[in-house]
Amino acid sequence: xxxxxxxxxxxxxxxxxxxxxxxxxxxxxxxxxxxxxxxxxxxxxxxxxxxxxxxxxxxxxxxxxxxxxxxxxxxxxxxxxxxxxxxxxxxxxxxxxxxxxxxxxxxxxxxxxxxxxxxxxxxxxxxxxxxxxxxxxxxxxxxxxxxxxxxxxxxxxxxxxxxxxxxxxxxx
Amino acid sequence: xxxxxxxxxxxxxxxxxxxxxxxxxxxxxxxxxxxxxxxxxxxxxxxxxxxxxxxxxxxxxxxxxxxxxxxxxxxxxxxxxxxxxxxxxxxxxxxxxxxxxxxxxxxxxxxxxxxxxxxxxxxxxxxxxxxxxxxxxxxxxxxxxxxxxxxxxxxxxxxxxxxxxxxxxxxxxxxxxxxxxxxxxxxxxxxxxxxxxxxxxxxxxxxxxxxxxxxxxxxxxxxxxxxxxxxxxxxxxxxxxxxxxxxxxxxxxxxxxxxxxxxxxxxxxxxxxxxxxxxxxxxxxxxxxxxxxxxxxxxxxxxxxxxxxxxxxxxxxxxxxxxxxxxxxxxxxxxxxxxxxxxxxxxxxxxxxxxxxxxxxxxxxxxxxxxxxxxxxxxxxxxxxxxxxxxxxxxxxxxxxxxxxxxxxxxxxxxxxxxxxxxxxxxxxxxxxxxxxxxxxxxxxxxxxxxxxxxxxxxxxxxxxxxxxxxxxxxxxxxxxxxxxxxxxxxxxxxxxxxxxxxxxxxxxxxxxxxxxxxxxxxxxxxxxxxxxxxxxxxxxxxxxxxxxxxxxxxxxxxxxxxxxxxxxxxxxxxxxxxxxxxxxxxxxxxxxxxxxxxxxxxxxxxxxxxxxxxxxxxxxxxxxxxxxxxxxxxxxxxxxxxxx
Amino acid sequence: xxxxxxxxxxxxxxxxxxxxxxxxxxxxxxxxxxxxxxxxxxxxxxxxxxxxxxxxxxxxxxxxxxxxxxxxxxxxxxxxxxxxxxxxxxxxxxxxxxxxxxxxxxxxxxxxxxxxxxxxxxxxxxxxxxxxxxxxxxxxxxxxxxxxx
Numbered sequence: 001x002x003x004x005x006x007x008x009x010x011x012x013x014x015x016x017x018x019x020x021x022x023x024x025x026x027x028x029x030x031x032x033x034x035x036x037x038x039x040x041x042x043x044x045x046x047x048x049x050x051x052x053x054x055x056x057x058x059x060x061x062x063x064x065x066x067x068x069x070x071x072x073x074x075x076x077x078x079x080x081x082x083x084x085x086x087x088x089x090x091x092x093x094x095x096x097x098x099x100x101x102x103x104x105x106x107x108x109x110x111x112x113x114x115x116x117x118x119x120x121x122x123x124x125x126x127x128x129x130x131x132x133x134x135x136x137x138x139x140x141x142x143x144x145x146x147x148x149x150x151x152x153x154x155x156x157x158x159x160x161x162x163x164x165x166x167x168x169x170x171x172x
Numbered sequence: 173x174x175x176x177x178x179x180x181x182x183x184x185x186x187x188x189x190x191x192x193x194x195x196x197x198x199x200x201x202x203x204x205x206x207x208x209x210x211x212x213x214x215x216x217x218x219x220x221x222x223x224x225x226x227x228x229x230x231x232x233x234x235x236x237x238x239x240x241x242x243x244x245x246x247x248x249x250x251x252x253x254x255x256x257x258x259x260x261x262x263x264x265x266x267x268x269x270x271x272x273x274x275x276x277x278x279x280x281x282x283x284x285x286x287x288x289x290x291x292x293x294x295x296x297x298x299x300x301x302x303x304x305x306x307x308x309x310x311x312x313x314x315x316x317x318x319x320x321x322x323x324x325x326x327x328x329x330x331x332x333x334x335x336x337x338x339x340x341x342x343x344x345x346x347x348x349x350x351x352x353x354x355x356x357x358x359x360x361x362x363x364x365x366x367x368x369x370x371x372x373x374x375x376x377x378x379x380x381x382x383x384x385x386x387x388x389x390x391x392x393x394x395x396x397x398x399x400x401x402x403x404x405x406x407x408x409x410x411x412x413x414x415x416x417x418x419x420x421x422x423x424x425x426x427x428x429x430x431x432x433x434x435x436x437x438x439x440x441x442x443x444x445x446x447x448x449x450x451x452x453x454x455x456x457x458x459x460x461x462x463x464x465x466x467x468x469x470x471x472x473x474x475x476x477x478x479x480x481x482x483x484x485x486x487x488x489x490x491x492x493x494x495x496x497x498x499x500x501x502x503x504x505x506x507x508x509x510x511x512x513x514x515x516x517x518x519x520x521x522x523x524x525x526x527x528x529x530x531x532x533x534x535x536x537x538x539x540x541x542x543x544x545x546x547x548x549x550x551x552x553x554x555x556x557x558x559x560x561x562x563x564x565x566x567x568x569x570x571x572x573x574x575x576x577x578x579x580x581x582x583x584x585x586x587x588x589x590x591x592x593x594x595x596x597x598x599x600x601x602x603x604x605x606x607x608x609x610x611x612x613x614x615x616x617x618x619x620x621x622x623x624x625x626x627x628x629x630x631x632x633x634x635x636x637x638x639x640x641x642x643x644x645x646x647x648x649x650x651x652x653x654x655x656x657x658x659x660x661x662x663x664x665x666x667x668x669x670x671x672x673x674x675x676x677x678x679x680x681x682x683x684x685x686x687x688x689x690x691x692x693x694x695x696x697x698x699x700x701x702x703x704x705x706x707x708x709x710x711x712x713x714x715x716x717x718x719x720x721x722x723x724x725x726x727x728x729x730x731x732x733x734x735x736x737x738x739x740x741x742x743x744x745x746x747x748x749x750x751x752x753x754x755x756x757x758x759x760x761x762x763x764x765x766x767x768x769x770x771x772x773x774x775x776x777x778x779x780x781x782x783x784x785x786x787x788x789x790x791x792x793x794x795x796x797x798x799x800x801x802x803x804x805x806x807x808x809x810x811x812x813x814x815x816x817x
Numbered sequence: 818x819x820x821x822x823x824x825x826x827x828x829x830x831x832x833x834x835x836x837x838x839x840x841x842x843x844x845x846x847x848x849x850x851x852x853x854x855x856x857x858x859x860x861x862x863x864x865x866x867x868x869x870x871x872x873x874x875x876x877x878x879x880x881x882x883x884x885x886x887x888x889x890x891x892x893x894x895x896x897x898x899x900x901x902x903x904x905x906x907x908x909x910x911x912x913x914x915x916x917x918x919x920x921x922x923x924x925x926x927x928x929x930x931x932x933x934x935x936x937x938x939x940x941x942x943x944x945x946x947x948x949x950x951x952x953x954x955x956x957x958x959x960x961x962x963x964x965x966x
Contacts, residue, residue, distance in 0.1 A: 003505035006449060007498040010456075014491055016542070017469060019549040021483045025471040028863050029554055031907040097876075123880050130905040132863045132877065407872050414867055473866050513949035514942070521942055528934030536927040543914075543923045552919045556861045558869070558912025565927040686850070687840035695840040704840070766843075775843050 028132055030149040037064075037140050040125040045095055045103055045117035052092070052118045054144060061147075061167060062090035064138040065114070065154070066126065069095075069102040071134040077153035078110060084159070085113035093117035096126050096134055139163050175240050175319040178228030182269075182319075185221040185276070186309040188214045192279075192302030196295035200368065208295035215283045215298055218305060219276040226273045229318050230260045238329050241322040242266060248331035248743040250714035258342050259332045264466055264482075265318035267345060271462075272308050274346075274353040279305065282357055282382070289378060296364035297357075304356055307489045315482045331714065331743030340400025348393030348420060352458035354386020355427060358434075362451035363497055366504040371444055376437035379451065381802045383434060384660075387427045388798035394420050395791030406749040408682075408762045408779045410787065413562040416474035418541040419461030422534055426454040429530040431798075432523050440585060442520060444506050446527055452501060456494040457534075463490055469545060515587035522580045529573040536565055567621070574628040574672060577665055578635030582642070596642075600634035615681045615782060625676025632669035636662055657804040664797025667790045674786030678759075684779045691772045698780035699727030700761055702734075707765075707774060715739045717750070720765050720774060724754065736765040736776075760784050849889055856895055857882060859912045860902065869912065 032038070037054045044050040054064075065081065067074040085091050093114035095103045098121060107117075120126055129138065132151065139148040147166050150158055192214035199207025229242070233256045238244040246259045246266070261270040279301045286294055312318070361379040365371055397420065402410040411417060430450035437447040464470050467483030514520040540557045548554055578600070579593060608627035612618045640651075640662060647653050687695050689704040696702075705721040717739040725731045734752035741748070751764040759782035766775030844850035854871045862873035862881075870878055870885075881902070888898050902910050914920045 003502040006452075007495070007502050010494055010498055013542075014487070014495070016546055016549050017463065017467075017487055017490075020469040020545045021467060021480055021487065023469075023545070023548050025469065025544065025548070026866070027554075028909050029907055031904065123877075127880065127884060127905060130907075132906070405872075409872070412867075471867050473868060511945050511948065513945040516942060521938075524941060525934075525938050528938045529931075532927070532930035532934045535930045539923060539926045539930075543920075547919060554907065554909045555914045555920060555923075556909055556912050557914055557923065558859070558861065560859050560913035561923070564913075565924075569927060569931060685840075686843045686847075688843050689840045690838070693838050693840040776840070 027151060028130075030130055030138075030146070032130060032138075032146040033149065035146060037138070037144050037146050038125075038128040040118070040120075040128060042094075042118040042120055042125060045093075045107075045119050046112070046114075047116065052116055054140065057090070057092060057140070058144050059142055060090060061139065061141045062092055062115075063163075064092050064094055064129075064140060066094040066096050066129075066131050066134055066136040066138075068098055068134045069100070069106045070098075073153050074135045075110075077135055077155065078113070080154055080156065080159075081113040082111055084154075090115055094125065094129075094131075095119045096131065097121070097123045137163075139166060141166075174228045174231055175237070175321065178225040178232075179317065179319040181221040181224040181228070182309065182313055185218045185225065185272075186306065186313055188218045188221065189302050189305040189309055192218065193299055193306050194302075196299040196302070197367075200292040200295040200299070203292075205291060208291050211295055211298035211302070212283050214302065215276070215279045219273075219280040222269075222273050222276045222309075226260070226269055229266060229269060230257060233257060233260050236329070238327070239321055239323070239325040240318075241320040242318045244322050244326050244329045246332050247329040248714055249328050250742060251329075251332055251337070252713050254342065255332055255337045258336070261345050262332050262336050262341070263318075265312070265316045267349070268308065268312050268316050269318050270346065271349050271353060272305065272312060274349050275301070275305050275308060275356065278350075278353055278357055278382075282360075286378070292368055293361075293364050293370065293375065293378075296367050297360040300360035300363045301356060304360075304493065307493060311482075311485050311489065315479070315485050328743065331741060331746075334715075334739070334741050334746055334748045335404050338400055338404050340396055340403065344393060344396040344400055346393075347389050347396055351386050351388075351390025351393050351427075352423060352455075352461070354382065354389055355423060355454040355458050357382040357386065358430065358451040359455035359497070362448050363500060366448065366500050369504060371448075371504075371506045373437050373441040373444070376434050376444075376447060380431075380434045380438055381804075383427070383430060383451075383454075384798050384802040387424075387431055388795045388802065390420070390424050390427060391791055391795045391798065394424060395788050395795075398791075399788045402784070403751065403753065406751050406764050407777070408684075408751075408760075408764075408781055408784075410784070413540070413559045414474060415470040415472040415541050416461075416465050418537050419464050422537055422541075423454050423457040423461060425530050425534040425537070426450055426457050429527050429534075430454050432526050436520060436523050440512070440520065442512055442514075443524070443527075446524075448501060448506070450527075452494070452497045456490075456497070459486075459490055459493060463487060464541075470541070514585070517583060517588045517590050517593065519580060519583045519585045519588070522576055522583055525576055526573065526580065529569060529576075533566060533569045533573070536569060537562070540565070567624075571624065571628060574632060574668075577668065578632045581639045581661060581665070582635065596638055597635055600631060600638050603634050604628075604631035611677075612680070615677060619680050622676055622680040625672055625680075629669040629673040629676065632665055632672075636665055636669075655804055655806075656800045657806075660797045660799070660801025660804070662797070663800060664794045667793025667795075667797055670786050670790030670793055672790075674783050674788075674790055677783040678781050678787070681782045682780060682784075684777060686766075686775070686777050688769055689774055689776045695776070695778055697761075697778050698759070698782075700780070701725045702761075702763065702778055704774070704776065706772060710737075712739065714743065715741045718765070718768065720776075722752065722763055722776075724761060726761075734761070734763050736763045738765045738768075755785055757785065758782065846890075849886065852895075853882065853886055853889060856898060857885065860899075861910050861912050863906050863910055870910075 039053060039055070041051050041053045044052050081091060091114050093116070095117045098119070103117060118125070135153055137150045137154055138146055141147050148162055150162055192211055195207045196211040198204065199210070232240045232243050233247055234253065236243070236247065236249050242263055242265050246263045247256055251259065259266070261267045279298065282301070283298060358379045361375050365375040397417070398410045402408060430447065433443050433447040433450050436443045463483070463486045465472065465474065467486060469483065540561055543557050544555055578597070582593060582596060604627050607630040608623040609618060611626045612622040643654055643658060644651055683698055685695050685697050689695065691704060691706045694701055694703045701724070703723045705723055707718050707720040710717050710719045717737040719735050719737045722734040722736065723731060724734060732754060734754060736752040737750040739748045739750055749764055751762055754761040759780060762779040762781055764777040766777055769775055857871035858869050860870040862868045862870050862875055862878045864875050864877050865873050870881060885898055888901060899911070908915055914923055916924055
């Protein structure tokens, strides 16, 4: 009996290693899934003098897309974001760590898919939401609960896999 | 042309490996001497062709041939020649080629030096090595070809990672791979014994010097890695329980257990199942380590860029090699013979405890390293397991082990007695207790863990002294006539004690200062006065740097100058801090340049690391001990005798 | 010319005895900084490839260290700081895994391995001694047995 123990242990280990090949050890899962969206009150990029806080977006599901003008990967997802906005998705932006204040000019140049952009210069709000880099996108439901988070650029595939099923379940 | 030649040579080597991995088995099974003899030319031919392949890759690096993708990704025209050479193994593809070269080297050495072995054992052993070689060469040829061309040819390369441009990098990977690959010899011997159903203790005697040698290399490789991290990473750390480091520690723990188990199997014909299993385990863990680092399954500073195809291939290789050998182990599990009895206090019993404790430590390291993967795979979220965990759980495992190290050599085979041991070691015990209080006191205060560490280390050293005195008495007063095997054990155990001492003292008594310095400012640390004399710009071969001049006055009045630098590498713009070190027997002074604060003001970190050098000196001693043991006269005797010595 | 002026100024300063000042610590509050670094050494930099929050030079790591610094300045305990970070980043940020149901096996594993090892050691020796004693009984021609002690 004990002669088979090493092989058995190894077989189990092999199974785990196999599964592990498809996992990303660096992906940080969000502890906010299923919890209320953390509050913040930040100036709005498009309307100087106004502020935005997540409470204002209640009533219908919405997305918070964390991006920055210096982020090259954010440019890659930008065309898809324009598509989303055109199809009626409520897309809000969090302009993260934009020390050089280049966001407005950039959006004027490439197009603005956002309802509005909250400006988070020092990154505090980002830390409160557990942001680890850009781009990241959160899905918040009508009651202000975070439902999903994606680290990395949004694409059709990611949308269909992660976000669309959740939106369908509640009718957006 | 040259790269294509190298590529072609690899394919030829692969074919030779296939021959080496098949025909000798058939020969051994059927008793066909000429088929068995095929192993020798096949192995030597493999070495020649892989050597050719390696040489062509090295040539491409040395001549800055950026049309080779590997060279373009890892080298730079301004890179100093020595680092252009080491860049050959600085990437995944290159390091795999190095692995294959070393495997061929060990195999060829075994071929040449194993004449006294019975033909079937020899054929099967070389056959196993041939199969392993097939696996790795196929992996390189299929997924990790270092000779891929890059068109259009870039004007210059992307430079070798600055962290790798260091003396430690020159030696660390080759030593490490010599160790990993060296364990394949013990592995091959074990499989050959299982396949041929010849499980008497003879294979243990043949395997022992080869295993010891592999262990020596692995010890050196790990020590070098730790030393390199200490010098290069800029903050004086030397072990982080990073998955890559654990990947090298696990085979080392298994290898250490194997060495000791082989001793029992060779001397007393006992523990055959342990020894067989450990022979498979040591190499299996080397392979597992290779997988963990190259597959992207674990997150590590050290990890190569991951590619799922490669991960799958290595996993397949693991499944075949380890799964196959464990199946063979289960099938041919030795059941013949009556296991001999020995006393509760005997060398066998202590070595059995040694095996059990090392196995528990090994299992613990594996548990901690793989646990994040286990949880993630089961959907339980992500956790991190870092130094606080390993430091906490391993002390209760290593402490009893270290305590037994002193007692093992003093306990007779078969039957010893506690009273006798206690009597012989009473002064060693007392001395260790005294030092456990005295040494921490002189370092700045008695701390429980520091006292424990010093106690265990000095206990081993003093216990070794007792054993040495006893051996001298037995041999009639002449130390010179004691066998090298005995000296090897003494030196290796002493080396272990030195390592423990170094770890204990540096962890508990290191100090640092983090200050901003203007020209002329001074900072005091551990009796040293460090004066900042200013910083100037300087250009290196492939970087520009700000170099600070620090004049240091040591507590004993002597003074010296240190030049910490902050470098920026030309090819990539990557910045790096190059700490300045002053190494001494009693400790290191380590100065690291931080940020430029404007004008002539700099942020500077100064560390005092007491006895840190003992870590690596101890490692070198352990390796020396292994070398002494491996070169014992009884292995150098040409004729083989049947049966256990 | 500049060199001469600089040299004269240096001489003048030396004459005033303002050389060789004790370097000031980088941190405004070295004791707090030490506490920060001790805590940060056990925390993971979430954007790095396995580095601690204390050593990482990544921008987010710097920001997080600053956050922790300010929390400590406001009087938060180490526990509260850790909770602040785990609320935002999960248990992933802890290098010392918490003792929760999912990690029971992790923390008890080593002790288990030790116990199993001890049991194996004990049973192996006892089994061998018993078998040897039994063999001796079988071989014995009727004389006294010498039990193995």
